[in-house]
Amino acid sequence: xxxxxxxxxxxxxxxxxxxxxxxxxxxxxxxxxxxxxxxxxxxxxxxxxxxxxxxxxxxxxxxxxxxxxxxxxxxxxxxxxxxxxxxxxxxxxxxxxxxxxxxxxxxxxxxxxxxxxxxxxxxxxxxxxxxxxxxxxxxxxxxxxxxxxxxxxxxxxxxxxxxxxxxxxxxxxxxxxxxxxxxxxxxxxxxxxxxxxxxxxxxxxxxxxxxxxxxxxxxxxxxxxxxxxxxxxxxxxxxxxxxxxxxxxxxxxxxxxxxxxxxxxxxxxxxxxxxxxxxxxxxxxxxxxxxxxxxxxxxxxxxxx
Numbered sequence: 001x002x003x004x005x006x007x008x009x010x011x012x013x014x015x016x017x018x019x020x021x022x023x024x025x026x027x028x029x030x031x032x033x034x035x036x037x038x039x040x041x042x043x044x045x046x047x048x049x050x051x052x053x054x055x056x057x058x059x060x061x062x063x064x065x066x067x068x069x070x071x072x073x074x075x076x077x078x079x080x081x082x083x084x085x086x087x088x089x090x091x092x093x094x095x096x097x098x099x100x101x102x103x104x105x106x107x108x109x110x111x112x113x114x115x116x117x118x119x120x121x122x123x124x125x126x127x128x129x130x131x132x133x134x135x136x137x138x139x140x141x142x143x144x145x146x147x148x149x150x151x152x153x154x155x156x157x158x159x160x161x162x163x164x165x166x167x168x169x170x171x172x173x174x175x176x177x178x179x180x181x182x183x184x185x186x187x188x189x190x191x192x193x194x195x196x197x198x199x200x201x202x203x204x205x206x207x208x209x210x211x212x213x214x215x216x217x218x219x220x221x222x223x224x225x226x227x228x229x230x231x232x233x234x235x236x237x238x239x240x241x242x243x244x245x246x247x248x249x250x251x252x253x254x255x256x257x258x259x260x261x262x263x264x265x266x267x268x269x270x271x272x273x274x275x276x277x278x279x280x281x282x283x284x285x286x287x288x289x290x291x292x293x294x295x296x297x298x299x300x301x302x303x304x305x
Contacts, residue, residue: 097208098168101305103237110222112240114267114303120296121268122303123286124215124241126177126248127152127167129275131160136280138170141297144287148172149300150274151215151239154179154199157206164206173299175213175239176200183218184226193229200233213239213300220244220271239300241271248273253281261289269300 114120125137127150141148150167152174157164167174178184179198187195195217200210214235216222222230222238230238245251245259256278260270272279290297 095165095206095208098173100173100212100301103301103304107237107304109227109236110238110240111269111300111304112221113242113269116265116267118266118303119294120298120303121264121266121270121290122149122300123270123272123297124149124151124175124239124300125279126181126271126273127163127174128156128181129273131163133277133280134160134163134274135166137274137283138167138172140280140283141172141287142170144284146287146297147299147302148297149175149213149239151175151177151213152199152203153177153181153217154202155181157199157202161202161206164203168207173212173301174203174207175211175215175300176203176235177215178217181217184216185219185223189225189229192226193232196230196233196235200235210234213237215239239269241269243268243270245270245272247276247279247282250276250278253278253285256282257285257289260286261293264290264293264295266295267303269303 114122123141123146125148127134138148148167150172152164152167154176164174176196176199178195179202180195182195184192184195196214203210210233212235214222214230214233215238216226219226221240227238243260243263245256245263247256251259260282264270287297
């Protein structure tokens with residue numbers, strides 16, 4: 001039988017193609033079973049390191065031959081790379097209350113001045129006003145190693161809550177000067193207690209403590225009614241003062257220095273105000289004058305310790 005050469009060539013090509021297909025099927029496994037049970041076929045890619053290469057610990061052939069296309073990572077509950085989650089957790093943690101020295105035995109409920117035989121004085125500040133000026137006053141004191149006692153107004157903390165920690169972190173002391181700084185002596189007992197309690201709540205929330213001292217607003221001393229309401233809120237001491245240089249009237253820095261230094265003596269509690277440029281400008285001269293007089297400015301708690 002004569003066989004056409006072209007027929008033989010076509011037959012040879014077909015046989016070669018079938019052989020190749022058979023080899024491919026053998027290498028991949030039973031294709032019939034995979035089609036009947038698609039769930040038996042699974043891809044298990046190897047772990048990919050940050051460079052996109054396959055972990056060499058995977059057995060040969062189990063990992064992908066090349067890195068898979070990069071997909072957007074799903075949201076993660078873990079800490080963000082920039083540490084924002086850690087900062088948020090720290091911000092939500094309860095504040096640590098400041099540690100205050102114990103007061104000397106016999107410290108009266110209302111303190112207008114400390115021991116006259118000592119050489120310490122307390123510079124106290126009404127806490128309100130422009131936060132930039134308040135910060136400047138704090139920084140001026142801190143550069144000289146001086147701690148101030150800030151009798152803060154609660155409504156100011158509502159507007160500037162960061163100032164509470166700023167004051168304490170600078171080594172100063174915080175006290176309560178009512179919520180709205182109105183004439184507390186003329187209020188009803190319930191309203192007076194509410195004024196004290198609202199500010200105390202803000203101090204507690206921001207610093208972990210209501211503070212040791214309460215100072216009545218628009219008054220040098222507390223009336224018996226105000227004392228009773230301060231006690232009801234939880235204050236064991238009222239902080240009055242014996243030196244009032246009236247810096248709230250904005251005298252010149254030189255005049256303010258003169259008023260303070262002419263009136264201060266051992267044990268004095270000086271009433272100053274944040275938020276006034278004259279007070280910031282006068283503080284270096286006041287501190288110099290106190291040093292020349294042999295007087296050391298301290299916090300109210302240190303004065304009475």
